[in-house]
Amino acid sequence: MDLINKWQSQAKEKAKENQNFLKRLKKSKQAGQIDRWVNEADEEVVSQVDCLSCANCCKTISPVVTQTDVKRIAKELRMKPTEVVEAYLLVDHEGDYVMKSQPCPFLGADNYCSIYEARPKACREYPHTQNRGFTKRPSLHYKNTLTCPIVFNVVEELKQKMLK
Structure with a gap:
């Protein structure tokens, strides 16, 4: 809980610093x-x-939902895929399905996901700090420093490592 409180008070304060730091990483020769x-x-x-004490990602982000996700969610909810799309999704400006509403x-x-086992791939992979190619997505990670205490604190630790 302490990291969550710390994050909430510092994320906006360090926003520009973190944005610039993450942009510079894109050019780093140390990606691996x-x-x-x-x-x-x-x-x-x-x-x-x-995460259950925070759930800010689920409260504020509309994840991309793939066709495979739609089928998996439909099966979990015992609905047709078209019904899932109609009830819960919309097409965003990039042509992707996303959740209609936030949270x-x-x-x-209780911050639990009612479809946890069938949740979208984007939710399964969040906060994207275990994926390879961290330096290739600076804008995503920057946004996530403002959304997720894990990402914010990972970036803070990374800054310390890079200074050594």
Whole structure:
């Protein structure tokens, strides 16, 4: 809980600094090493953050939902894929399906996901700090520093590693 409180008070304060730092990483020749550092920091930070006490991602982000996700969600909800699309999704400006509403319609009052086993791939991979190619998506990670205490703290640890 402490990391969540710390994040909420510092994310906006350090927004420009983090945006610039992440942009500079895109040109780094140390991409493989950065991925290792990010993965290590992620493991450490994840062990200190209870996502269920935050759930800010589910409250504020509309994840991309693929056709495969739609089929999986439809099966879980015992609906037709077209019914899932009609009830829960819309097409965004990039032509992708995203949730119609925020918070996510599947987020319970207890911050549990009612379709957890069938959740979209984007939700399964969030906060994207275990994926390879961290340096290739600076704008995504910047946005996520403002959304997720894990990403914010991973970036803070990465800055410290890069200074050494």
